[in-house]
Amino acid sequence: xxxxxLTVEALSHVxxxxxxxxxxxxxxxxxxxxVALIGQNGAGKTTLxxxxxxLLRPSSGRIRIYGKETRGQKVSSLARTVGFVFQNPDHQIFxxxxxxxxxxxxxxxxxxxxxxxxxxxxxxxxVGLEKRAEDSPQGLSRGERQRLALASVLAMETEIIVLDEPxxxxxxxxxxxxxxxxxxxxxxxxxxxxxxxxxxxxxxxxQRVLVLCEGTLLLDGSVDTxxxxxxxxxxxxxxxxxxxxxxSRLGLQHILTPEDLVAELLPRRVAL
Amino acid sequence: MIEQTAxxxxxxxxxxxxxxxxxALNDVSFRVREGEFIGICGPAGAGKTTLxxxxxxxxxxxxAGRMAGSVSLRGVLLKEYTLPALSETIGxxxxxxxxxxxxxTVEEEIAFGLENxxxxxxxxxxxIREAVDAVGIDQLQNRSLKSLSGGQKQRVALASVLAMRPQVLVxxxPASELDPVGSRDFFQLLLQFNKALGMTIIIFEQKVDQLxxxxxxxxxxxxxxxAAAGRPNQVLADERVSGWGIRIPQVAExxxxxxxxAHFRLSEVPLTVEEGLSLIRxxxxxxx
Numbered sequence: 001x002x003x004x005x006l007t008v009e010a011l012s013h014v015x016x017x018x019x020x021x022x023x024x025x026x027x028x029x030x031x032x033x034x035v036a037l038i039g040q041n042g043a044g045k046t047t048l049x050x051x052x053x054x055l056l057r058p059s060s061g062r063i064r065i066y067g068k069e070t071r072g073q074k075v076s077s078l079a080r081t082v083g084f085v086f087q088n089p090d091h092q093i094f095x096x097x098x099x100x101x102x103x104x105x106x107x108x109x110x111x112x113x114x115x116x117x118x119x120x121x122x123x124x125x126x127v128g129l130e131k132r133a134e135d136s137p138q139g140l141s142r143g144e145r146q147r148l149a150l151a152s153v154l155a156m157e158t159e160i161i162v163l164d165e166p167x168x169x170x171x172x173x174x175x176x177x178x179x180x181x182x183x184x185x186x187x188x189x190x191x192x193x194x195x196x197x198x199x200x201x202x203x204x205x206x207q208r209v210l211v212l213c214e215g216t217l218l219l220d221g222s223v224d225t226x227x228x229x230x231x232x233x234x235x236x237x238x239x240x241x242x243x244x245x246x247x248s249r250l251g252l253q254h255i256l257t258p259e260d261l262v263a264e265l266l267p268r269r270v271a272l
Numbered sequence: 273m274i275e276q277t278a279x280x281x282x283x284x285x286x287x288x289x290x291x292x293x294x295x296a297l298n299d300v301s302f303r304v305r306e307g308e309f310i311g312i313c314g315p316a317g318a319g320k321t322t323l324x325x326x327x328x329x330x331x332x333x334x335x336a337g338r339m340a341g342s343v344s345l346r347g348v349l350l351k352e353y354t355l356p357a358l359s360e361t362i363g364x365x366x367x368x369x370x371x372x373x374x375x376x377t378v379e380e381e382i383a384f385g386l387e388n389x390x391x392x393x394x395x396x397x398x399x400i401r402e403a404v405d406a407v408g409i410d411q412l413q414n415r416s417l418k419s420l421s422g423g424q425k426q427r428v429a430l431a432s433v434l435a436m437r438p439q440v441l442v443x444x445x446p447a448s449e450l451d452p453v454g455s456r457d458f459f460q461l462l463l464q465f466n467k468a469l470g471m472t473i474i475i476f477e478q479k480v481d482q483l484x485x486x487x488x489x490x491x492x493x494x495x496x497x498x499a500a501a502g503r504p505n506q507v508l509a510d511e512r513v514s515g516w517g518i519r520i521p522q523v524a525e526x527x528x529x530x531x532x533x534a535h536f537r538l539s540e541v542p543l544t545v546e547e548g549l550s551l552i553r554x555x556x557x558x559x560x
Contacts, residue, residue: 041423041451141316169448171315171478173517197451200481200522237453242481242522246548258526262533265552 002031005160005191006052010061013047013215021047023215024061031159034186035193036202036223039212040237045164045195046087048212052162052193053084065160080109083153087164087195089145098124098140098148099133105156116155123154127181143174147181154185161185163194167201179205199241203227203256211236224254278303279472280327280440284341287322287331296322298496299341304440309466309473311504313480314493315517320476321367323493324444326350327474329358345440360389363438367445369422369429378404378412378420382432389436403431407461422449426458434465441465443475447482455479459486481521484508485543492518505540505547523548530555 006029013022021044029035037045050056051063054075063070065081086092095101102120111119124130127147132140137148146166153161166182167175179201186192196202202209202223209226211219213236219226226233227240228248239245247255247264255261285300296319304310314320325331329350332339343350350358366372375381382403386396404410407427412420420428426446433441443462447455463486465471477483484490484504492500492507494516500507507513508524524541526548531538534555542548 041454042421143316169478171517172514172519174316175519199452237451239452242545242548243526245545246523246526249545249549250552258522258529261526262529265530266533 002033004028004064005031005066006193007064007067008048008051008061009064011048011051011058011063012060013044013051013056014059021215022051025215025217027210027217027220029160029191029193031191032186032189033191033193034183034205034207036206036209037193037195037212038197038199038202038209038236038238039218042214043212043236044215045212047215049084049162049164049193049195052078052082052160054078055084076108079105079156079158081158081160083156083158083161085146085149085153085161085163085166087168089142089149092149092152093137093145096136097133098129098135098137098151101137101148102151102155105152109156119155119157120151123151126154126185127151128177141174143170143178146170146174146178150178150181159189160191160193163192165195165197167196167198175201199227199238200243203241203244211238223256228253279306279308279346280304281342281344281347282326283343285323285326285343286338286340287326288338289322290336292337295496296337297326300493300496300498301341302491302498302501304472304474307466307470307472309463309486309488310475310491311480311483311487311489312474312476312491312493313478313518318493318516319496320493321444324364324442324474324476327440327442328362328364329353329355330364333358356388359385360436361439363433363436363441365426365429365433365441365443365446367448369425369449372429372432373417373425376416376418378409378415378417378428378431381417381428382435385432385436399435399437403435406434406465407431423451423454423458426450430461440472440474443473443477445477446475447477447479452482455482459483462486478519480504480508481519481524484521484524492516503540504543508543509538509541523551527551 008025008027011022011025014020039045054070093101099120102123103116106116106119124133127150129148137145167178182192183205206223209223218236219232227244230240243258243261247261252264281303283301285297286295287297288295325335326343332351333355373381375384379400382400383396386399404413407430409427412424447458450458462473466473487504490504490507491498492513500510500513508520514520521543524543527538527541542551
């Protein structure tokens with residue numbers, strides 16, 4: 001088993017108005033994992049994610065990144081270890097060209113210009129925006145702006161990437177492009193944790209699912225085992241994707257995608 | 273025989289934004305019958321928001337650009353109405369509920385349109401009660417808007433539009449901030465208005481996978497044109513539609529894969545788990 005890169009210990013968070021958003025969370029994320037964080041609106045997903053980049057601090061308990069406690073580390077220093085992509089890309093995009101936007105992070109980390117240039121080039125290439133380097137971010141579609149936000153994070157070359165609803169507001173083509181891209185980054189060794197409401201994407205892409213319910217960890221397991229518990233999931237208003245519901249009505253297990261179900265129903269088909 | 277007049281008639285609608293090289297809408301025509309529940313979907317940039325603004329009169333009343341063709345309500349062109357008159361007849365719910373909120377409390381927000389229209393205080397009170405009951409926010413009536421969640425705000429926005437008792441309800445991606453169960457509750461609420469009150473509803477939505485089972489008719493916008501239209505089961509059987517980036521129900525996606533692999537033609541796709549089961553039964557029985 002790989003080593004833990006993120007460790008959450010007895011984490012609680014209480015907002016200034018007294019609302020307790022997180023209650024005694026305990027889990028670890030290991031190097032190279034692809035983790036989905038799900039649960040109904042208000043379950044605490046974004047609150048939890050913001051602890052990984054220091055935008056929020058534990059009210060009690062602690063977070064360790066590569067074993068080192070985040071307490072006392074500045075947001076700017078955490079940015080070197082955890083890349084964070086916001087839900088709305090427009091909250092983090094503020095430069096007038098795509099290339100400048102992607103260069104902001106590494107420049108801020110104090111890298112020399114040639115190194116910044118190399119990183120920007122590689123990051124834009126990774127997200128398929130290399131030809132748009134001199135364009136204004138305003139001319140990009142929502143999906144492209146989301147990929148630019150990811151490129152700015154990639155340019156920091158952090159191994160861990162946390163994304164808050166990376167596909168929201170995008171059409172299906174853009175959403176699948178984003179998820180394919182994350183899959184590729186994961187295969188290259190990035191540890192990825194993403195928040196989503198799209199259970200079909202969870203089933204298709206994630207290896208592990210963390211389910212939050214009113215600030216507590218309701219379930220933690222493989223996609224298969226988590227979606228096999230619809231009654232538990234309903235406590236945080238989550239339903240398994242349609243195809244898993246359909247498979248379970250047919251008494252079939254370990255089906256995650258429409259292709260899986262077709263393969264199950266056409267067993268004697270010779271693989272091409 | 274006299275053809276029944278459509279409630280809304282959209283004819284050969286073309287619209288260019290100022291400086292737009294290509295038309296945002298390119299010869300769009302369709303009719304809306306009284307009591308219909310219509311969904312309009314399309315990939316990013318297909319013209320959904322532009323079309324929605326043509327249906328409530330903001331285009332051409334308040335948005336610059338070149339427009340050809342026409343939009344009419346009960347035979348009268350929308351451009352013949354004033355915008356205040358239109359806002360009473362065609363209720364419009366914005367994608368971001370905060371865009372339309374002008375007050376501090378839920379009650380004030382719902383009263384706003386009626387006060388503006390000069391309604392008597394007793395009538396306003398009655399309409400507020402009706403509207404909060406209808407959308408299930410009677411507990412929130414005295415709350416400040418700032419204290420509400422995204423889903424609650426969406427319901428307040430809907431209530432303030434319903435309080436005007438519009439003849440048509442147009443919604444632009446009203447569920448974009450809601451989680452899947454929240455969206456489904458919202459769509460079911462709309463279905464209830466449609467069935468119980470006969471309210472005509474036109475909803476622009478990306479979440480076609482969740483919305484499709486409730487609709488009478490689904491229109492697909494693609495590059496400014498209506499590229500497909502009909503019952504959702506039929507429209508989503510067209511393979512081009514998922515190719516355009518429309519989020520179709522997973523069981524419909526399954527039907528496409530099965531038809532391709534098992535070599536049969538689909539004239540309709542299932543939209544719900546139940547319909548998916550019956551497709552599998554049919555296919556196993558008859559080997560379609």
